[in-house]
Amino acid sequence: MLIVKKFGGTSVGNKERIFNVAKRCIEDYQKGHDIVVVLSAMGKSTDELIEMARDINPRPSKREMDMLVTTGEQISVSMMALAMGFLGVPAVSLNAFQVAMHTTHRYGNARLKRIDTDRIRNELEQRKIVLVTGFQGVDKYDNLTTLGRGGSDTTAVALAAALHADACEIYTDVDGVYTADPRLVKNARKLDEITYDEMLELSTLGAGVLHNRSVEMAKKYGVQLVVRSSLNTNEGTIVREEVNMEKMLVSGVAVDKNATRIAVVGLKDEPGVAFHLFNALAKYNINVDVILQSIGRDGTKDISFTVAEDVADEAVAIIQKSFPKSDYKKIDEEKDVAKLSIVGAGMMSNPGVAASMFEALYDCGVNIKMISTSEIRVTVLIDQKYVERAINAVHDKFSLAD
Ligand code: ADP
Numbered sequence: 198m199l200i201v202k203k204f205g206g207t208s209v210g211n212k213e214r215i216f217n218v219a220k221r222c223i224e225d226y227q228k229g230h231d232i233v234v235v236l237s238a239m240g241k242s243t244d245e246l247i248e249m250a251r252d253i254n255p256r257p258s259k260r261e262m263d264m265l266v267t268t269g270e271q272i273s274v275s276m277m278a279l280a281m282g283f284l285g286v287p288a289v290s291l292n293a294f295q296v297a298m299h300t301t302h303r304y305g306n307a308r309l310k311r312i313d314t315d316r317i318r319n320e321l322e323q324r325k326i327v328l329v330t331g332f333q334g335v336d337k338y339d340n341l342t343t344l345g346r347g348g349s350d351t352t353a354v355a356l357a358a359a360l361h362a363d364a365c366e367i368y369t370d371v372d373g374v375y376t377a378d379p380r381l382v383k384n385a386r387k388l389d390e391i392t393y394d395e396m397l398e399l400s401t402l403g404a405g406v407l408h409n410r411s412v413e414m415a416k417k418y419g420v421q422l423v424v425r426s427s428l429n430t431n432e433g434t435i436v437r438e439e440v441n442m443e444k445m446l447v448s449g450v451a452v453d454k455n456a457t458r459i460a461v462v463g464l465k466d467e468p469g470v471a472f473h474l475f476n477a478l479a480k481y482n483i484n485v486d487v488i489l490q491s492i493g494r495d496g497t498k499d500i501s502f503t504v505a506e507d508v509a510d511e512a513v514a515i516i517q518k519s520f521p522k523s524d525y526k527k528i529d530e531e532k533d534v535a536k537l538s539i540v541g542a543g544m545m546s547n548p549g550v551a552a553s554m555f556e557a558l559y560d561c562g563v564n565i566k567m568i569s570t571s572e573i574r575v576t577v578l579i580d581q582k583y584v585e586r587a588i589n590a591v592h593d594k595f596s597l598a599d
């Protein structure tokens with residue numbers, strides 16, 4: 198069997214953890230399997246590198262940031278190769294350039310385009326454990342790029358697809374995918390299995406346990422994932438196309454604190470305004486999420502929407518540039534908000550689900566600022582200070598606890 202294993206930052210955070218991972222990989226290697234291991238940077242080292250960079254230059258170049266943070270993963274793989282060598286097992290570490298992992302050239306948020314597998318296959322044939330840096334790639338000009346925060350999961354799934362691996366195992370610091378972030382919701386329950394579609398919604402809506410692109414890619418290439426702990430041998434969560442269980446009404450609750458609400462007040466109430474607004478944002482690659490337009494009154498209307506916090510100021514500047522001042526009254530920006538979402542395939546045929554969520558929020562006194570829905574999700578925007586109270590109330594409402 199060819200197995201791709203991915204270990205996150207906490208799982209390789211210190212010497213003891215590195216040896217723990219090394220031993221787990223060696224166990225499977227000694228059963229005769231081919232092992233490819235994807236690693237993230239040790240502990241919080243990516244955050245630390247970013248902080249150091251901002252201290253030197255508060256508006257750093259994206260190219261240099263990628264050059265910098267890709268070092269974190271390089272440290273992990275070489276340390277791991279040293280540990281495996283110490284344990285007497287041949288291992289080789291490869292960075293994105295050596296593999297090579299080709300990406301687009303969008304620094305900080307590049308997309309994987311193609312992976313050369315020859316080098317990895319060669320090393321495997323020589324019975325080495327192959328250790329690959331997560332989260333990074335190379336563009337067509339040989340610049341190093343990164344895939345976005347949490348992107349090592351995507352590296353692992355992409356490698357599993359490219360190598361036609363028999364298994365893709367994502368090892369992390371919790372036992373699997375839970376009905377909500379177990380650090381926020383004490384009653385959260387581990388799921389035995391979840392569909393790609395549900396997992397994709399959850400990870401896009403803030404469940405950081407898997408990078409959303411990794412789920413997208415797993416679905417596209419039919420890579421079945423197992424999410425489990427690197428610290429114990431408990432069975433994890435399987436992510437796949439179909440699940441055996443009856444579809445749950447709601448399978449999970451997620452929060453995303455990284456949201457800002459922008460309201461453009463007093464726009465002209467005429468055709469083309471929304472197009473003009475969102476087209477301008479799209480041109481600059483700004484992703485817009487929950488959208489709300491008020492009913493027109495006295496020839497004007499308001500449009501509000503959410504964007505990720507780190508692009509909010511840029512979004513406001515784009516609107517100011519794209520509309521003459523006389524075309525609107527003012528732009529409001531609200532940063533202390535969070536998105537709270539419920540996700541479940543069973544929602545499709547059950548109209549009362551949204552109402553139950555709103556009831557849970559009403560019962561705990563949390564006001565809803567915006568609402569958006571899809572076939573398998575309901576998202577509300579709330580004040581950030583109520584996140585913990587709200588997520589626990591909504592989670593309990595749907596009896597997601599044991
Ligand atoms: P890694 O470094 O292994 O990639 P991450 O920090 O990226 O780990 O992801 C694991 C974390 O995701 C957990 O520690 C947990 O707090 C968080 N998390 C958020 N939502 C969920 C969820 N629904 N199920 C499990 N973990 C979740």
Ligand code: ASP
Nearest residue numbers: 237243332346347348349
């Ligand atoms: N080290 C990177 C990050 O912290 C990638 C990852 O952890 O997946 O975002």
Ligand code: MG
Nearest residue numbers: 205347405406
């Ligand atoms: Mg992660």
